[in-house]
Amino acid sequence: MEISNNQLLRFTTAGSVDDGKSTLIGRLLYDSKSIFEDQLESVSVTSAKKGYEGVDLALFTDGLKDEREQGITIDVAYRYFTTPKRKFIIADTPGHIQYTRNMVTGASTANAAVILIDARHGVIEQTKRHSFIASLLNIPHLIVCVNKMDLVEFSEDRFNEIVIQFEEFSSKLLVKDVHYIPISALLGDNVVNKSEHTSWYGGGTLLHTLETLHISSDINKIDARFAVQTVLRPQNDEFRDYRGYAGRVASGIYRTGDEVAVLPSGFTSKIKSINAGEQEVEEAYAPMSISITLEDDIDVSRGDMIVKKKNQPEAEQEFDVMLCWLNNDAAKPRTKYTVMHTSNEQRAMIKDVVYKIDINTYDRDTEDKILAMNDIARVTIRTTHRLMLDSYRDNRNTGSVILIDENTNETVAAGMIV
Structure with a gap:
């Protein structure tokens, strides 16, 4: 399957405290050469102040000053990077149980979730919690990264044990596409580059998996839904009779001449015109921001929804x-x-x-x-x-x-x- 570098994949990372999420993302950015020179210089200086011999990869995602000072990630950190095959947005969510709520924010628009598991500890409560939330949010792909494989001597048996542990409870979830990858974020094994320590593993690296996942649109293209954000009534003579309803198309397609209903009132009309910015267009689709005018002068206000007459929520x-x-x-x-x-x-x-x-x-x-x-x-x-x-x-x-x-x-x- 040919992948265009215009494709955007949003993915979230989740795991328990100290599973190595920030280090993993740092390794992903560093090894894929997605770090700017000034970022690298800043992190190198901070790493030296902390007494590290090399670069502390976790600092590439810990963007807040107090995060760096305390050595913990306390919020959802968004990062962007591009490879020749695809563009990415990463939402790095905290692992502390009291911040599980942040995953709902970070994962709400994700195409995939990267779940980290410490190879020493296996599946724990946070693993189940994050996986359940991913299922609840209808995320189509799970990538289970068994991290810190270097601390269990890259044991194939230990990796297989964790895969079995995960499958025992994930079979109850609605996520069908699950990938398992043995990695060492600290050393870089199977993150961007194939590991020499896991000759028994026949799958791809994390980056290769992210680059080749099938992205299906999460926008409903059948049910037309348009929530009115504001009513436009220009106060100049040229547009004195203009009454437009502005908002963003949530789903579906709207065309000039479509028969529509305004909810909750139930009044019906036809679309007279559609404007995207200053340009009049014949059709609009999600997630375009537009204004719609109707042929009939009916009462429409903020919070109302314009839908197709024969397809209503x-x-x-x-x-x-x-x-x-x-x-x-x-x-x-x-x-x-x-x-x-x-x-x-x-x-x-x-x-x-x-x-x-x-x-x-x-x-x-x-x-x-x-x-x-x-x-x-x-x-x-x-x-x-x-x-x-x-x-x-x-x-x-x-x-x-x-x-x-x-x-x-x-x-x-x-x-x-x-």
Whole structure:
């Protein structure tokens, strides 16, 4: 399969504390010659101050000053690099259990997830948690990197043990495409260059795997969804009669003359014109930012959704989501929040915690109704007005919500509509 270097692959890295995520990304950037000279010079100086004989590869991803000073990664670090075959965006997420919530942010747009496992420790709770989140977020590819193989003498038996451990629980997940690679991020084995220490391994390096993964679009091309962000009413004589509805196409294709419905009112009309910037176009598709005018003068406002007349989402006030709780403070059922869905903002409450997921066993706990930080649960949400919903697996954009604390304005949870 021919790969164009215009293709963009977004991938996230995840693992437990000290599994070597930052070192792995540093090695990937360093060995693929994706480091600028000033970056290399800066990291070399910092490494020398810390007493390292060579370059501390982890510093290539630890971009914040306090991260470097403390020697830990405390947030999602995004990095960009290009090879002759493909462009990449990396989201390096923290391994500490209290930062599991960051993976939801880092992985929300990913095409692949790189899961690191320490060869000495094997599959642990964080491995299962991160893999479950990857499955929940509908990430199509998992790359399991068994790191620190140099500390187990590049043992084939140990590698196979970990593969079996991972497969025992991952068989319950929805991710079908899983790759296993034995690596040493510190020494560079099987990261960019093939290792001489793993002659028993017949697969490709991490970079080769990333370069050859099939990228399928996660944009729903069938269901046309356009959430109105603002109504355009120019105040000059030339455009006095112009009334446009601006926003971004979430999915599907819109064409001039299409019969559409405006939700939640249900009023119908036809598309009169479509503008992309100052240019009028005949059709628009995701993820274009456009303005639409309609043939009929009907009431449309921010948060409304323009859809095809014969293909409409569900309009619901009460619905279930798989929710990841992100906040330090616990949530209880019937607490009031603001829910944000596309450009629609409504007051809402968690009506019920249907069940919580035990990450170790994937058992469902129907008794515990308190959501603590990092908990993943199926909950029922009720809003003051109807929202236009698709399931997350059908449409990432219209199938996701966030909850905001009305008092602090903090984002407290992210949810995928079931």
